[in-house]
Amino acid sequence: MTALVYYILTISLSFKVGIETRFCDIWQSRELTLQRTLRSRDGLQETSKHLVLHPFCFILKPLRILRALFLKVMQTVLEKKVFLINTLSADSSFILQYAQQDKIITKREYNNLNHRNHTSEQIVTNLLDTVMNKGDQMCHKFVTLLKQGEIHENYPELLQYFPPVPKSHNQDIPDHEGQVLPINPYRMSSNPRGHCLIINNVDFVTPSKTRYGSNIDEESLKEVFQWLGFSLDVYKNQTAEQMKNLLKNFSQKHHAGDCFVCCIMSHGSAEGVYGTNEIIVTKDDIFGPFTGKSCPSLNGKPKVFLIQACRGNKRHPPVHVQADSYEEEAEAEDDMSVDMNSLQMISIPEDADFLIVRSTIKGYVSYREQANGTWFIQSLCKQLKKYCPMGEDLQSILLCVNKEVSEKALAKQMPVHKVTLRKKLVFHVPHQQ
Structure with missing residues (x-):
């Protein structure tokens, strides 16, 4: 079931809102036309035709809702951009390395962003712009990163707008009672270290x-x-x-x-x-x-x-x-x-x-x-x-x-x-x- 949901989420990101709307409207129009044509026929047959066509709209409508949720995440990043710049600039290298580690940015992007002539504010600003330019899916991945425990240890101010997720993305190990415990890194952000x-x-x-x-x-x-x-x-x-x-x-x-x-x-x-x-x-x-x-x-x-x-x-x-x-x-x-x-x-x-x-x-x-x-x-x-x-x-x-x-x-x-x-x-x- 989880794999199916993930597959549906992935497919949804490949559709544009206009394409989804048009595709669903076409099928709805064809469905209504067929229903009118088949009124004089067997009710069972009409129901059968109805069931063949209706699932397309049944799937696409939730996909549009899911896409709207991702767009809301991007909107959150945009609205909190000034807050994020002020917060993450306290240690720009920390968030930059985690973004690369989670494959939000590439190695080349990391090197370009971490230019020695850039201030911490410029680095974070460019990082946020890079993430938002990659689309709603990558924006959602970045927000998920901001909710991790090790990030909160370094930027406790993030808890105000980005509360922790139920389960850490870090590697987990079971304890003697079978509970899953996260392996978090030591804090490493003091200046000097x-x-x-x-x-x-x-x-x-x-x-x-x-x-x-x-x-x-x-x-x-x-x-x-x-x-x-x-x-x-x-x-x-x-x-x-x-x-x-x-x-x-x-x-x-x-x-x-x-x-x-x-x-x-x-x-x-x-x-x-x-x-x-x-x-x-x-x-x-x-x-x-x-x-x-x-x-x-x-x-x-x-x-x-x-x-x-x-x-x-x-x-x-x-x-x-x-x-x-x-x-x-x-x-x-x-x-x-x-x-x-x-x-x-x-x-x-x-x-x-x-x-x-x-x-x-x-x-x-x-x-x-x-x-x-x-x-x-x-x-x-x-x-x-x-x-x-x-x-x-x-x-x-x-x-x-x-x-x-x-x-x-x-x-x-x-x-x-x-x-x-x-x-x-x-x-x-x-x-x-």
């Missing part, structure tokens, strides 16, 4: 442990997370004690943003990562300060840790390989040094909203090229640039990182990740004024 802390250890007490190429990773991370709207805090060559104090101080800040990101690049082992004085910083030292009790201002907000460091000594030995593992002697390097990292999520049972990422599986090294940086960080930055504008969530992007890194030909590296996130994590690209 939050802090991005970058710790880059390059020079160590032992000269042969210098991590050549790590500065390239630092620049790549700075470029990407600044583009994503984060405020950057970069620290280089930190001892173990300095790293612990730095992480503790950041956890005690008031985090008004919607997210926190911490990137650590150093030598490492299965126990943790090393400071430049070659003393270990444990996992508890890194993540403990950001638990719910220790950092209440980040409660309910995603906390992302990206750690570029070895987790052991195992590796496939390519030519000119260097590992970010303190236990191994570094090899002489020319064009390439290899630095195997783990993309593994650290499990913290009591705390939610963590995504802790390493670039390699436990026990293995990760690879770093002197001229190009590490495989993991470079792939991550590349995939973020590609998929964040499309509205992809971070876990899906990490799968692309896994694929790219694992397919490297020179040596083998397998990123992995686990999460305690409760929602989808989507980095919305803010509009660049």
